[in-house]
Amino acid sequence: MLYSLYELGHLSVAPWRIAAMMQSSMLRSPLNPASELEVAKTAAAASDLFESVTRRYRKPDWLLPTTSVNSVEVAVTPTPVWSSPWCNMVHFARDGEALERARGKRTDPTVLIVAPMSGHYATLLRSTVEAFLPEHEVYITDWIDARMVPLMMGRFDLNDYIDHVISMLRELGPDTHVVAVCQPGPLVLAAVSIMAQQDDPCSPATITIMGSPIDARKSPTEPNKLAEKRDIAWFKQNMIHTVPPLYPGAFRRVYPGFVQLASFMGMNMQRHVDAHYAYYQNLVKGDGDDARKHREFYDEYLAVMDLSEEFYIQTLVEIFQEYRLPLGLMEHRGVKVDPGAITKTALLTVEGEKDDISGIGQTQAAHDICVNIPEAMRRDYIQPGVGHYGVFSGRRFQTEIYPRMREFIRNFQTPASRSGDRRAKLKVGAD
Known part of the structure; x- marks a missing residue:
């Protein structure tokens, strides 16, 4: 109603x-x-x-027609390269000829940015993408509004989200670097854990988690306290509504x-x-x-x-009420998620000093549960003076956070990925 x-x-x-x-x-x-x-x-x-x-207000455009590589203007075309009813993986394809003139034969690292599925569109990370474009092959998860997905396409829950991340990493192949911004942190970490448990050759080279509720018990913020204070029945009654017949997803139950x-x-x-x-x-x-x-x-x-009802409710229960990932209780398709299985993927966590959505320590908790990542492959950074959005956008992101992310990725870029043929790597990932 x-x-x-x-x-x-x-x-x-x-x-x-x-x-x-x-x-x-x-x-x-x-x-x-x-x-x-x-x-x-x-x-x-x-x-x-x-x-x-x-x-x-409709979904904004990307508004990233060009990037500058070594002072050469290079055209950029956002192109979906992998799709499901719930998500498009968009590649910010840079013009090949201009790129070769600007950088020569150098191969840039491939970065998959996993955008939040938490109410705003992926374009909220426009400045994040813009920062990476000059020196990386950038891909992003462009999640689809639940009210636009017909009921016949089925449900979408946390298991589906994890499956999507794994499928996209496999599509991109070995030596990919994944960046999880805010909400997807626990689910991307779960996806990488499952891949490590399966000894998947497409496990990412690095994972960067930014302003994310890996363990929402630490420095709880107002949203965390609300999730704890109310039971699930309250959220279902007050936050879940039915999409009206105006949309393709008519009659789907959603968190609008x-x-x-x-x-x-x-x-x-x-x-x-x-x-x-x-x-x-x-x-x-x-x-x-x-x-x-x-x-x-x-x-x-x-x-x-809009978000699907099952995704929203499961997120509340598993991430913000029962803390299943940090307590070692999370499962995916009946398999226990074990972050301790991650040994070859380097980990960087980034937090904002004034973050009022994910408090200090919630993202750092990833280091506590990824116990078998060697110390030399870990980094943690707290950015002074920024809130939640400042972790991934704005002047301080551009000048202080992004340079650290860039250095981290390059430190763990394999020699093969520095000089290899990306098309060959994609074929290996597909196989």
């Missing part, structure tokens, strides 16, 4: 939003002799604000993105109110740069996707 009411609200306000857009355009028109009057600027700014807060967004914004509501008021003032003043930055941020932040 709530989902249907939400959609009805969007539809009912649509005429008013169109009217606001028309009024803003008319008031700002150079043909309008009153456009420079204060009352016109104020009314136009109010119309723009109304339009922005009532808009339906707009519900999670409301939770996120509720944690820092005054900050969002202040940001929108500042946006309104900048529009009145005609400060286009600050208004543009506000729009760019909220175009991304307010674009949300």
Whole structure:
């Protein structure tokens, strides 16, 4: 019912939003002799604000048309190279001729970035991808909105997620480096553990886990405390809703993105109110740069996707209530997940000093359970002065965190992967 009411609200306000857009355009028109009057600027700014807060935010574009390699501009084309009903693995393919001119015959490490499946689209990691592009072959998990997946495609739970990660690592082949950002940390670590238990030749060379709830008991944050305080029946009753017939996934039970967004914004509501008021003032003043930055941020932040009921509920139970991975209780398809089986994959953990989503120590816990990774193959880094999003985006990520990740990957890049033919390696992985 709530989902249907939400959609009805969007539809009912649509005429008013169109009217606001028309009024803003008319008031700002150079043909309008009153456009420079204060009352016109104020009314136009109010119309723009109304339009922005009532808009339906769609999945953003990647907006990464080029990258710079040794000062040479190289075209970039996001291309799906592996797909399921629930995910596309997107390769940010760089133009071969320009790339060869820029770097010669050098072979760059292959990096799979596993994006969060936690409400926002993978494009939230745009700046993460941008940082890696000049010196890596970059792939990312582009998870599909659950409301767009027809019921006939079946369920999607934690086991399916782990299977997806394993399948993509096998598709990329040996010597791949995997980066798990936030939510996927425990599941990527589980996937790598299963591959190690099977002595899989496509086990990644390195795993980097960033701002992730490997052990949510450590430095619990408000989201962690909420997950502990409420029982699963409460979450099912209040957080799970049915997709209305407007979408391909009609009648699928989901955790809607707009519900999670409301939770996120509720944690820092005054900050969002202040940001929108500042946006309104900048529009009145005609400060286009600050208004543009506000729009760019909220175009991304307010674009949300739904999660399947089973994935959301299992995540709450296994990761945030029963702590199955750090306690050695997690299973995948009936097989116990043993991080102690990992011996050949190097481990880097990254945390933010001010992270209010995954507290200090939650990501570091990966070192406690991966007991058989040699000490020389471990790294841990805490970035001073950044919160959760600063772990994977922003100035400090670009200048302080990414260089450490780059060095870590290169330290454990095998000689074969530095000079080998990627196509040959992919064939080995497929076999």
